[in-house]
Amino acid sequence: MTPDEAIKTARALPCWTAVSAAVPLDGGITNHNIRVTDKGRDYVVRLGQDIPEHGILRWHELSLSRAAAEAGLSPQVHHVEPGALVIDFIDSVALTENDLHDEATLMQATDLIARVHRDMPRYAHGPILAFWVFHILRSYAHDLRERGSRHTPQLSGLLDEADMLERAVGPVDLVLGHNDLLPANILRAEDRLWVIDWEYGGFNSPLFDLGGIASNCDLPRAAEEAMLTRYYGHPPDTALWRSYSAMKCASLLRETMWSMVSEQTSTLEFDYADYTDKNLNRYRAALAAFTDKDT
Template identity: 45%
Template sequence: MTAEDRIRALPCWTGGIEIAPLPGGLSNANYVVTDAAGRHVVRFGKDYPFHHVFREREVMTARAAHAAGFAPAVRHAEPGIMVTEFLGAKTYLAEDVRANLGRVAALMRAFHREMPTHVSGAGFMFWVFHVIRDYGRTLEEGGSRKRSDLPRLLTLADELERAQKLLPIVFGHNDLLPANILDDGNRLWLIDFEYAGFNTAMFDLAGAASNAGMSDEESFAFLTAYFMKEPDEAIRRSHAAMQCASLLREAMWSMVSELYLDAPGIDYVAYTEENLARLDTALENYRTKYGMQKS
């Protein structure tokens, strides 16, 4: 059965439907479907244990995020497929995040604060340094082309973890690529909750900054907007280190994806190398400012 056949067989449509691909996913296939009730997004996705991704948890989080006012409504869900409301909103690019630092910071602060009262089931913890270590095991066992780099990368992860300032646990999105932020002209929305879970705020703050290519000045303004006061030295160092960790995790995500995913049109090898290059730049900036964190 083709993807379009599966879409047509879903019980949630009103009248006839039109189907169009929605490009952009690194690991999932998405479509826009129009029926008599309006437009909807159909998202195909399997469980990816090697990425700690489980669709039942993703659906729960998407519903919780809608209930909390952060995400479009979930219209239908069954194993491997989720149908959500299509907002018709602008998908952010990196420059949009940088141009709307205050709005993005306010969205994140509210999401972190309000989501814990809406999520249900066993609490999922996303701690990037555990993810990196587990990716290391997966890459070693899978015979990755990058196996010889793993000791250096895992040692780096330990250094970056030691630089973290203790912060309260919040509920994080944990995948703040610009494209996961939508703007309908009145407000911002979040989508794609595959990795959402309990964390400190720093990973979202760092992920948003590194993925949007924020300058040091923009990062300072972003942290000030989020915390509603100027960040101290420990927060700034923690943020710079976590930006490196975010890029390291993204590179290792891509290394694992090289082994186990085959999304049409996605060059995971090139994506790995792109993120390693960005990591090198961020790490040089971090160490120039703060030196190396000793054990």
């Protein structure tokens, strides 16, 4: 679907009364996002089908979107039909990596993550998927081999590293996580932060969201310690820091292998090869730091 086709599809949805504008929004590398103005009120239309290779099932995204809205964490759902999800538009700006290097913003984001983990299960109902990163990594490796990926020669080594990281993570608490905390999925409105995009939500360790936001923003050690202290209510001890660091590496490896798969399967206009290289370099750096401290 081209951007023009996406706009045409968004405008044609039956939920509108008098559309006056429809423009594409930045972001979105698994779907098209269109801002639609109807009778003076703005909405966001998310257009996308199931993506089984990434575990994206739109019925599940809808269920979590509704739960997050009821919890006051995400915009309200306005309309849904196959291939389209319409939510309220929030007058806001998406956070950037640099924003989360500001201590006050990072603490606000940490509080938001804690609310997701604490409050979401109270509002979710029906089937909810699990999101265990190490299972996902093994599934990605299988798919990459089946498709003859250019990355196949390095998969055995990456899986060996994943096995080591899974052992290092150890036993985990279980929360309902977001599991895709790119800074752009956190919106800053005038008075608060919001979280959007529930494609990958599911039960997981809280360390995945915490490690994900740290790795996606390249946070320094002091900021990571402040984030963990805010979340847990006490500074991280040696065991927590090791488990967290291993999960942070795993989150980077998942983003890398997600992009490897997307190089072959996605039809969106996005430079996945460059995204793979960027995240692979981040993963290698994080793994080197982890193994250096672990020896």
